[in-house]
Amino acid sequence: MTISLTPDTITILQAMQANDEIPARTLATKLEMDYIMVMAGVNELKEHGLGDFTEEEIIEYQLTEEGQDYAKNLLPESRLFKFIVQNELRQVSLNELRAKAEKELNIKDRMFFISLNHLRKAMWVSQTNIDGIPTIVVLKQEFEEKEEQALLEMINDSGVINREEIPGNLQEHIEVLKKRTLITEKKYTRRLLMLTGEGKAIKEKDISSVKEVTRLTREHIKTGEWRNVSFKAYDVEKPGPAIAPGRINPLVEIINKVREIFYSMGFMEIRGPIVESAFFNFDALFQPQDHPAREMHDTFYLEKPGSARLPGKKYVKRVSEVHENGGKTGSTGWGYTWDKRVAQQTVLRTHTTATTVRQLGKAIQQGVPLPLKVFSVDRVYRNEKVDRSHLAEFMQVEGIIIGDNVNLGDLRGTLVEFYKKMGFNRIITRPGFFPYTEPSMEISVYSEELETWMEIGGSGIFRPEVCEPWGIKEPTRVLAWGQGLERIAMLRLKRKDIRDLYKNPLSWLRRAPYPKL
Numbered sequence: 001m002t003i004s005l006t007p008d009t010i011t012i013l014q015a016m017q018a019n020d021e022i023p024a025r026t027l028a029t030k031l032e033m034d035y036i037m038v039m040a041g042v043n044e045l046k047e048h049g050l051g052d053f054t055e056e057e058i059i060e061y062q063l064t065e066e067g068q069d070y071a072k073n074l075l076p077e078s079r080l081f082k083f084i085v086q087n088e089l090r091q092v093s094l095n096e097l098r099a100k101a102e103k104e105l106n107i108k109d110r111m112f113f114i115s116l117n118h119l120r121k122a123m124w125v126s127q128t129n130i131d132g133i134p135t136i137v138v139l140k141q142e143f144e145e146k147e148e149q150a151l152l153e154m155i156n157d158s159g160v161i162n163r164e165e166i167p168g169n170l171q172e173h174i175e176v177l178k179k180r181t182l183i184t185e186k187k188y189t190r191r192l193l194m195l196t197g198e199g200k201a202i203k204e205k206d207i208s209s210v211k212e213v214t215r216l217t218r219e220h221i222k223t224g225e226w227r228n229v230s231f232k233a234y235d236v237e238k239p240g241p242a243i244a245p246g247r248i249n250p251l252v253e254i255i256n257k258v259r260e261i262f263y264s265m266g267f268m269e270i271r272g273p274i275v276e277s278a279f280f281n282f283d284a285l286f287q288p289q290d291h292p293a294r295e296m297h298d299t300f301y302l303e304k305p306g307s308a309r310l311p312g313k314k315y316v317k318r319v320s321e322v323h324e325n326g327g328k329t330g331s332t333g334w335g336y337t338w339d340k341r342v343a344q345q346t347v348l349r350t351h352t353t354a355t356t357v358r359q360l361g362k363a364i365q366q367g368v369p370l371p372l373k374v375f376s377v378d379r380v381y382r383n384e385k386v387d388r389s390h391l392a393e394f395m396q397v398e399g400i401i402i403g404d405n406v407n408l409g410d411l412r413g414t415l416v417e418f419y420k421k422m423g424f425n426r427i428i429t430r431p432g433f434f435p436y437t438e439p440s441m442e443i444s445v446y447s448e449e450l451e452t453w454m455e456i457g458g459s460g461i462f463r464p465e466v467c468e469p470w471g472i473k474e475p476t477r478v479l480a481w482g483q484g485l486e487r488i489a490m491l492r493l494k495r496k497d498i499r500d501l502y503k504n505p506l507s508w509l510r511r512a513p514y515p516k517l
């Protein structure tokens with residue numbers, strides 16, 4: 001009985017009959033064949049019980065150029081320490097050591113401080129202040145080679161080293177050297193090919209070569225060739241091609257989540273004009289008319305429309321009085337002459353606080369029942385240079401609660417609840433400053449991914465100077481908070497460049513996991 005194999009597989013079989021076991025890669029090189037083709041051939045042999053293979057995960061290390069340098073000339077901290085010992089520098093000022101290291105060892109600038117840090121970590125030296133002068137005190141008397149050095153030299157000797165060849169006591173230094181980019185790690189699967197007894201024994205005369213085809217064609221039928229070909233079997237377990245179906249943009253998913261959370265907490269969404277008066281963007285928020293944030297380099301002013309409508313005279317008057325002398329608030333105000341024309345200037349709103357502050361008048365005039373809880377998630381504009389963490393057009397999430405006797409605890413509770421639902425389990429608030437709130441709190445959340453605290457927004461209780469013009473007074477108070485939406489999105493979507501959220505790189509959109517919310 002003969003076995004039918006494709007021509008490539010026959011070549012592979014014959015090459016393997018000359019070897020005991022052979023790595024797939026070696027065989028591919030030897031036969032000048034594609035690695036994939038070799039594995040396909042071996043699988044065919046396996047189907048016929050002629051061959052098999054084993055798989056092994058290999059981790060290999062190699063020195064970088066810097067690593068090679070240190071393998072030959074010692075790690076810089078060791079060179080520095082050797083120098084210290086040889087010159088018996090028991091106690092030396094940081095500056096002197098720095099000058100000497102540069103002159104004698106050519107270890108300077110960043111390299112010097114990195115080396116010193118390593119020595120401090122190893123507790124070979126320590127740094128203190130003596131008479132106000134940073135001084136290095138040497139704690140170890142003799143020079144000793146570091147274990148990292150032995151590892152570097154070992155890798156240098158063999159060029160490439162398998163993790164398993166590294167002795168146990170040196171293994172712990174691998175991570176350090178990797179972090180210092182002195183070595184690089186390569187992981188791959190090594191497939192070792194072998195023949196079964198049958199495979200070894202099979203003779204050429206027992207094999208017939210077949211052409212394997214994937215498709216039956218008209219030609220095959222017309223010429224009768226179909227009798228001589230072998231049809232490739234379908235592998236129903238092979239994954240099909242990936243498809244990228246339509247989906248909601250990840251940023252929109254985040255926006256929707258923000259809405260859902262606020263709705264679930266009893267808030268209503270409000271929207272306000274993007275083209276805003278300076279009055280609502282600044283004046284109503286007790287920002288003096290010469291406040292630096294109003295400058296052209298922060299704010300986009302509009303030529304058209306050139307002037308904005310202001311609310312009723314009564315309110316404008318109260319706001320102007322608050323600026324000039326504090327009005328009825330007990331505050332002294334800013335003490336300058338308020339100019340209506342400055343308030344009428346039109347701007348692209350720089351924050352959505354312009355939108356929430358518009359609610360203050362409505363709440364009282366329309367007699368809405370308190371507490372009034374509203375939020376906004378909307379566009380704002382700032383004249384910023386665009387880079388990986390800044391956009392000139394971005395979004396803010398903002399909210400206020402107008403209620404009797406509401407306090408800082410309520411504000412904190414609301415924020416903690418919101419961020420928890422947004423997927424941030426730890427938040428801290430710290431004192432902050434905004435011209436329109438007192439007290440003010442800055443909000444930071446802990447990012448599990450980045451393992452760090454990130455400042456994310458501002459909040460506070462609106463000052464009497466903001467509330468009083470609209471008839472809001474004790475015990476009614478306004479809790480307010482606001483923050484950039486993209487900050488949350490970057491953390492949740494793991495994007496390091498804010499522009500990606502709007503450039504929408506297709507490859508990312510296709511792969512992007514649905515945000516875990």
Ligand code: PHE
Nearest residue numbers: 351353458459460480481482
């Ligand atoms: N408007 C502030 C900002 O743009 C945020 C803020 C809103 C602070 C409300 C306090 C109260 O950063």
